[in-house]
Amino acid sequence: MKISDHVYALPLATTLGSGPTTLFLSLIVDDVQGATLVDTGVPGMTGQIEAALGEIGMNLSDIKRVIITHHDLDHIGSLPAVVEATGAQVLTSSGELPYVQGELPGQKQPTPEMRAGMPPQMLALFDNPPKARVDQVLEDGEVLDIAGGVCVVYTPGHTVGHLSLFVEADGVVISGDALGSDNGTLTLPWPQGTADMPEAVRSLGKLSTHPVKAVLTYHGGLVSENASQQLQALAAQPTV
Numbered sequence: 001m002k003i004s005d006h007v008y009a010l011p012l013a014t015t016l017g018s019g020p021t022t023l024f025l026s027l028i029v030d031d032v033q034g035a036t037l038v039d040t041g042v043p044g045m046t047g048q049i050e051a052a053l054g055e056i057g058m059n060l061s062d063i064k065r066v067i068i069t070h071h072d073l074d075h076i077g078s079l080p081a082v083v084e085a086t087g088a089q090v091l092t093s094s095g096e097l098p099y100v101q102g103e104l105p106g107q108k109q110p111t112p113e114m115r116a117g118m119p120p121q122m123l124a125l126f127d128n129p130p131k132a133r134v135d136q137v138l139e140d141g142e143v144l145d146i147a148g149g150v151c152v153v154y155t156p157g158h159t160v161g162h163l164s165l166f167v168e169a170d171g172v173v174i175s176g177d178a179l180g181s182d183n184g185t186l187t188l189p190w191p192q193g194t195a196d197m198p199e200a201v202r203s204l205g206k207l208s209t210h211p212v213k214a215v216l217t218y219h220g221g222l223v224s225e226n227a228s229q230q231l232q233a234l235a236a237q238p239t240v
Contacts, residue, residue, distance in 0.1 A: 001222075002056070004170035006030065006147035009216055010052040014042050016074060023074060024221045025049065026174045027058075028167060033146045034064030037088070038165065038174050039218060042077035043130060046085060049078065060085050067138070068092040069176025070159040071099035071106060072193070073125060075218070079132045089135040093154060095161020102131030107159050107195060138163060153207055157200025158189045164207060171213030173227075178203055179234070181220030186230040188237075190219070204235035 001009040010025040026038035035058060041049065050060050063086045068076055070092075079100070083090060090100070098104040106129055115123060138144075140154035140163075148169030155164045155178040165174040173179075178200065180187040194200050208231045214224040215231065223230065 003214065003216055003222060004167070004172050006170050007167055007172045007174070007216065008056055009222060010049065011221065012041050012045055012048045012052065014045070014074075016042075021219070022221070024216060024218055025052075026165075026216055027053070027056075028147050028150060028165075028174075029058075030146045035062045036146060036150075037063050037066045037082065039069055039075040039176065040066060040078040040082050042074050043081075043125065045078040046081040049082065050085075063088045065089045065091055067163075067165065068096060068100055069164065069174075069178075069218070070162040071096050071129075072108065072159065072177065073106070073129060075176070076100060076130050076132075078130070080130050083132050090132050091136045091138050092134055093140075093152075093161040093163045094137050095154075095156065096159065096163070097134050097137060097161070099159075099161075100131060100134055102129065105129075108193065143168070151210070153203075153210075155200070155203035155207060157196045157198075157203050158194045160195065162203070164203075166207070166210045166212075168210075171211055173207055173210070173212050173215040173231075175207070175215055175217050177218055178207065179215060179217050179231070181215070181217040181223045183220075184223055184225055186215060186217070186223050186227070186234055187220070188234060201235065201237055204231060208232045208235040
């Protein structure tokens with residue numbers, strides 16, 4: 001699904017705890033630098049990623065780097081398999097690095113009560129989450145020399161080191177879970193899954209300073225109508 005000159009959405013169907021859903025992975029394309037995949041879905045999604053790439057005339061071998069917005073299992077689930085299949089470099093923030101590399105357990109752990117009701121395969125996933133070596137730490141405000149410039153925006157709150165991306169030439173925000181959306185309307189991140197909501201709202205203020213034309217959210221997909229105004233309205237909410 002083409003979003004703009006340099007950005008594609010790769011919608012992948014899966015089932016999470018709340019039931020069937022679609023995850024909107026992002027692909028940033030650059031004829032010279034190759035393709036950049038943003039997040040990797042749940043474990044076992046490499047085949048779906050490959051099929052989605054095929055629909056836009058690309059292959060797994062076109063992926064040269066993977067940017068991880070944060071370490072939640074539905075974002076890093078297929079990271080090891082994608083790296084093995086592509087040899088892509090892995091990039092993330094300093095705050096996410098120890099989680100992506102498996103040096104620390106995930107920030108959001110199930111309670112003993114939740115664990116008691118989990119199937120063995122889900123317990124195993126929490127106890128031994130997917131991991132990969134990080135090749136490059138992205139700094140807040142850094143502009144990557146791909147697709148006419150991709151600005152890294154640290155957006156902590158949902159997790160401690162969450163990052164978002166702003167594709168400057170296209171005016172597109174790739175928000176990860178810093179934002180959600182529902183039928184074209186931006187929403188705050190999922191409250192139950194957000195570690196620090198006041199911090200998450202403050203992070204939206206940083207995103208809103210960019211000339212935003214559209215936002216691609218991981219849960220909900222594309223928001224293009226009045227995206228900048230919607231983002232500014234959410235960022236203006238009280239943080240207490």
